[in-house]
């Protein structure tokens with residue numbers, strides 16, 4: 001599955017947010033730096049109104065949403081790349097994530113200690129980015145040393161690795177993250193294998209006060225500007241509100257959101273933004289037993305998409321019967337869509353589109 005690591009300085013609201021996401025008390029929020037010592041892992045349902053609509057039409061007994069994993073990663077401070085505090089553990093945990101949700105404190109509250117003694121989310125973001133860049137530089141140096149012999153021996157893979165590591169090193173030495181390297185198509189795989197921390201896509205999560213959740217504030221505006229300049233994404237959220245909502249029943253939550261002037265829960269926006277950031281999309285399988293959402297990377301072909309359900313589906317793939325989401329809903333289900341000629345037979349070369357309702361035919 002796809003994993004997003006929640007990072008940020010201590011006391012910015014990571015645990016509060018993670019709690020709300022997973023509705024558990026496992027990640028104890030407390031006004032104390034380093035309260036999250038072990039990484040906490042939570043599986044989160046990806047909200048998607050289309051799935052409910054499909055289930056309603058097909059009268060499916062069960063609804064199974066797509067899932068995404070969030071990891072609450074222990075607090076980071078200046079100097080983490082030097083191994084102070086919980087730094088090393090932190091860096092190892094990030095390495096395993098596909099993307100980073102970087103929580104930034106955008107709320108003022110004298111009762112909640114700020115480790116840097118002031119609220120400035122843009123500088124906070126730089127503090128963490130700097131630590132990640134230093135950690136990358138260190139690991140690059142180590143790796144270059146480790147492959148010296150292989151490179152001399154002309155090992156093709158090692159030569160490619162060295163070239164990519166040096167490219168990353170060059171931008172890092174200019175104070176820029178490794179994601180600014182222009183990577184050729186042929187190098188993409190090897191590049192990802194390097195698992196550099198500053199190549200992970202970033203979503204900035206601006207944690208604002210309860211009464212600022214709808215509009216944001218000057219701090220979150222500054223973050224949005226920074227994110228735009230970096231080609232990163234940002235969302236405004238109030239962790240406190242999300243915490244409250246997570247304890248309510250669905251209809252109560254809707255009323256509460258209305259009172260706050262919010263259209264939907266911030267977490268829904270957050271999860272969707274994470275989904276987009278990772279370049280993911282959804283297809284559906286729909287029947288009387290269950291309506292289910294499946295996660296694939298954008299651009300995935302039909303056989304590989306089938307493989308997400310089961311390896312046999314991919315290996316024995318014959319063809320897919322596909323109905324676009326809009327057709328399925330507009331025509332009122334599979335049978336009417338079929339009669340209207342809107343069920344397409346697609347072969348191995350078909351690239352699955354977001355929202356496709358799929359049936360796979362395969363040789364067992």
Ligand code: GDP
Nearest residue numbers: 010011012013014015016029030031107109208
């Ligand atoms: P972490 O160290 O980043 O995991 O931060 P926590 O989630 O433990 O939050 C630290 C403290 O800040 C707790 O006392 C929270 O209740 C408080 N906090 C979190 N979000 C907000 C917020 O939006 N407004 C205010 N005033 N306090 C918050």
